[in-house]
Amino acid sequence: MHPIRLLILAVLFYILYRLLFGGRKKKAVPNKKPEIPVQDTLAEDPICHTYVPESQSLSVVQGGKTHYFCSQECLDTFIEHQKRSDS
Ligand SMILES: [Zn+2]
Numbered sequence: 001m002h003p004i005r006l007l008i009l010a011v012l013f014y015i016l017y018r019l020l021f022g023g024r025k026k027k028a029v030p031n032k033k034p035e036i037p038v039q040d041t042l043a044e045d046p047i048c049h050t051y052v053p054e055s056q057s058l059s060v061v062q063g064g065k066t067h068y069f070c071s072q073e074c075l076d077t078f079i080e081h082q083k084r085s086d087s
Helices: 003-022 072-086
Strands: 042-044 051-053 058-062 065-069
Touching: 042 065, 058 072, 065 072
Parallel strands: none
Antiparallel strands: 042 051, 058 065
């Protein structure tokens, strides 16, 4: 076989290869699971004494201290208790 023909054939194979596989771009698949931040600490609900992650809890600052609650109900109960103890 003529060397030039061989070269053309090689180029043709290369183009064909690029057409078949070159278009496949690797997509960045988001494979990571949403991780809970490490700094997310658990706080105790003073009403029902359940431990809740601080970022997912309801919080209220009372007397320079932050209190965390599992639900609005507990928060309301806490505020209600505070009101009673103040007056
Ligand atoms: Zn609670």
